[in-house]
Amino acid sequence: MPEKFDIAIVGGGPVGVALALALRDNDLKVVLLEASEAAINTTDPRALALSQGSRLVLQRLGAWQALPDVSAIQTIEVTQKGSAGHTTLRAEELQVPAMGYVLPYTALHAALQHGLQQADITCLYGAAASNLNIADGCATLTYQHQGNIHTLQAKLAVIADGGKLLESSHPPTVTEYGQSGLITHLTCSAPRPGVAFEHFTSQGPMALLPYREGYELVLTAPHAAAEEMLAWDDARMLDYVQSHFGERVGTFEHIGKRSCFPLRLKRAPDITLPHTVLIGNAAQTLHPVAGQGFNLGLRDAWELAQVILDHAPDNIGTAAMCAAYRAARRLDRNAGIRFTDGLVRLFSNDLPLLRPARAAALTLLDHLPPVKAFVARRMMFGANG
Numbered sequence: 388m389p390e391k392f393d394i395a396i397v398g399g400g401p402v403g404v405a406l407a408l409a410l411r412d413n414d415l416k417v418v419l420l421e422a423s424e425a426a427i428n429t430t431d432p433r434a435l436a437l438s439q440g441s442r443l444v445l446q447r448l449g450a451w452q453a454l455p456d457v458s459a460i461q462t463i464e465v466t467q468k469g470s471a472g473h474t475t476l477r478a479e480e481l482q483v484p485a486m487g488y489v490l491p492y493t494a495l496h497a498a499l500q501h502g503l504q505q506a507d508i509t510c511l512y513g514a515a516a517s518n519l520n521i522a523d524g525c526a527t528l529t530y531q532h533q534g535n536i537h538t539l540q541a542k543l544a545v546i547a548d549g550g551k552l553l554e555s556s557h558p559p560t561v562t563e564y565g566q567s568g569l570i571t572h573l574t575c576s577a578p579r580p581g582v583a584f585e586h587f588t589s590q591g592p593m594a595l596l597p598y599r600e601g602y603e604l605v606l607t608a609p610h611a612a613a614e615e616m617l618a619w620d621d622a623r624m625l626d627y628v629q630s631h632f633g634e635r636v637g638t639f640e641h642i643g644k645r646s647c648f649p650l651r652l653k654r655a656p657d658i659t660l661p662h663t664v665l666i667g668n669a670a671q672t673l674h675p676v677a678g679q680g681f682n683l684g685l686r687d688a689w690e691l692a693q694v695i696l697d698h699a700p701d702n703i704g705t706a707a708m709c710a711a712y713r714a715a716r717r718l719d720r721n722a723g724i725r726f727t728d729g730l731v732r733l734f735s736n737d738l739p740l741l742r743p744a745r746a747a748a749l750t751l752l753d754h755l756p757p758v759k760a761f762v763a764r765r766m767m768f769g770a771n772g
Contacts (some may be wrong), residue, residue, distance in 0.1 A: 392416045392509075393703055394695065395528055397516045397540035398548030401492075402500040402667030402684040406545060408448045409542065409692030411506040415699060418539065419508055420530055422515040422548070431492045433570055433646075434603040436583075436596055436678035438487050440768040444689045445498075446623070452497040458598050459485040461581035465749060467734070468588045468631060472746025474753040476763045486767065487583070487678070489598045499624075516552050519544055519663065525704070526662040537619075543662055543704035545691065550655060550669035557660065562652040564616070564731060566591050567613035568675055571645040573628065574601035577637030585677070587734035587745070588631050592676045595632070604628065605675055613647050650674050652728055659709035659715060666691055673727045675736075677766060683723045686769050690715050715771075722770035 394410060396403045399421025412508055439443075445451040463476040463486055478486045503510060511532055518529040526544035528539055550559060573595070584595040591607030606618065606628070616624060625639045632639075653672040658665045667684030674680075677715050691712055698708040712747060752759055 389527065389540045390418075391525075391536040392539060392541040393700065394418070394420045394545060395420065395526065395539060395542050396545045396547055397519075397528070397552055398546065398667075398669070399498055399500075399510070399512070399679070400667070401442075401496055402688050403545070403547030404496075404503050405444070405448060405450075405685055406547065406666065406688040406692055407450075407508045408450070408499065408502050408506060409689055410695065411508060413696060415695075415701065417508045418541070419503070419510045419512040420516050420528070421510070421512050424513040426564070428704065429432055432498075433492045434489050434572075434596065434598050434762045435492050435495060435681055436487055436594075438678070438682040438767045439483050439485060441560070441682045441685050442485075442488060444685055445495075447689075448499070449502050450498040452492055453501055454490055454757040456490055456494055456599070458489045458596075459581055460487040460489065460583045460597060461485055463487075463583045463585060464635075465585045466587070467742075467745055467749060470742060470746035473748035474749045474759065476766075480756070481760060481763055481767075483767065485581075485762070486763070487505065489583075489596045489603060504693060505712065512670060516548070517576075519546075519552055521661045521663065524662070535536060541662075541704070543664065543695070543708075545664065546669045547666045547667050547688070548669060549667075549672075553655075553660075553663075553669070557649060557652045557656060558586045559655050561654075562728070564652070564674060564675075565609055566607045566650045567610050568650050569604075569606045569608065569613050569616055569645055569647050571604050571624075572598065572601060572643035573604050573625075573639050578602070579636055584607045584632070584635070586632055592627075592648075592730070592734060594675070594678070595636070606670040607650060607676075612648065616631070617645055617647055644659050654723070657713075658720070659713050661706070661709075664691060664709065671724060673724065674731050676727055676730045678725050679723050683720065683769065686719060686771075687716060690771075704710075719770040722765065 394417045396419045461478045465474040467758045514530045514532040516530045520527045525540045586593045594605040595602040658670045666687035694712040
């Protein structure tokens with residue numbers, strides 16, 4: 388007989404673990420399946436940009452206090468190459484301690500996993516889910532663990548593994564941007580602690596995030612150009628960044644190892660199926676401009692936990708519960724996708740008629756404090772914040 392659970396979470400990344408932590412100590416039987424063999428299973432070199440809203444969620448989960456290496460963003464300067472248009476967002480004007488934070492992905496993953504080890508959650512590592520079947524009012528998951536095939540049943544299956552389990556039966560809508568993201572770490576001669584930069588160029592946005600002794604660079608470019616940059620020597624890469632960004636932080640001096648990945652918008656056709664919910668990258672994968680992707684996924688996890696607890700124990704996984712979650716996430720999810728996609732389409736080109744319009748829009752935004760505050764709060768807390 389398959390073991391029975393209230394909630395089965397597929398995927399032990401930060402979003403899946405955040406959901407598990409939000410459900411702990413509530414007399415629910417929860418299992419988390421993670422395909423990797425170890426709890427701490429990543430050496431991902433990326434730094435994450437967390438919003439102020441994400442900090443509040445992580446504090447509630449008890450993970451924020453365990454993060455040792457966090458750089459606060461007090462100011463965000465938004466500019467466009469070749470124009471005087473600009474907007475500056477300041478935490479003090481919004482009466483928040485910071486606009487956001489930059490920290491190692493590995494540190495966040497470790498802090499969340501540490502909390503999970505203290506929780507009343509069954510965690511199966513090296514458990515690769517291969518099939519999800521809905522019948523008789525529950526979800527049945529088939530997975531391989533320690534060389535054997537197992538099954539379990541749950542009132543609700545939550546897919547938090549990037550959506551691989553459902554992609555063949557419920558394929559996502561994919562928009563290719565024709566761009567790749569290049570990530571590396573830079574040091575410079577005149578860093579400005581606490582100041583982040585979003586700089587739009589004709590090839591795509593370029594973000595500089597204050598991190599440790601310098602900046603984390605997220606640069607977007609057409610696939611072929613980005614791949615070519617991986618082969619450049621350090622001097623050529625530094626010159627390229629300098630020519631696009633200017634000297635607002637002085638001269639760029641050293642650059643770290645570079646990594647590259649394709650950029651696309653991937654969107655599940657629906658975030659709920661019978662006795663099934665998709666969250667995080669399984670629900671939507673966004674372009675990194677404005678740093679909304681992970682923050683949106685973390686809000687998915689937090690709000691799903693609240694909906695589950697509102698319907699526990701008898702109505703977990705029911706059509707009513709799934710409809711309530713879908714309604715709770717509709718505005719924030721759609722707004723986040725439209726905002727990110729719109730920025731890419733508006734700013735990642737060099738159309739002559741658009742260039743002065745974009746510059747004027749940035750400057751106008753800077754002179755309309757209520758509108759600027761609205762945009763900033765959406766970035767920090769989402770559409771429901």
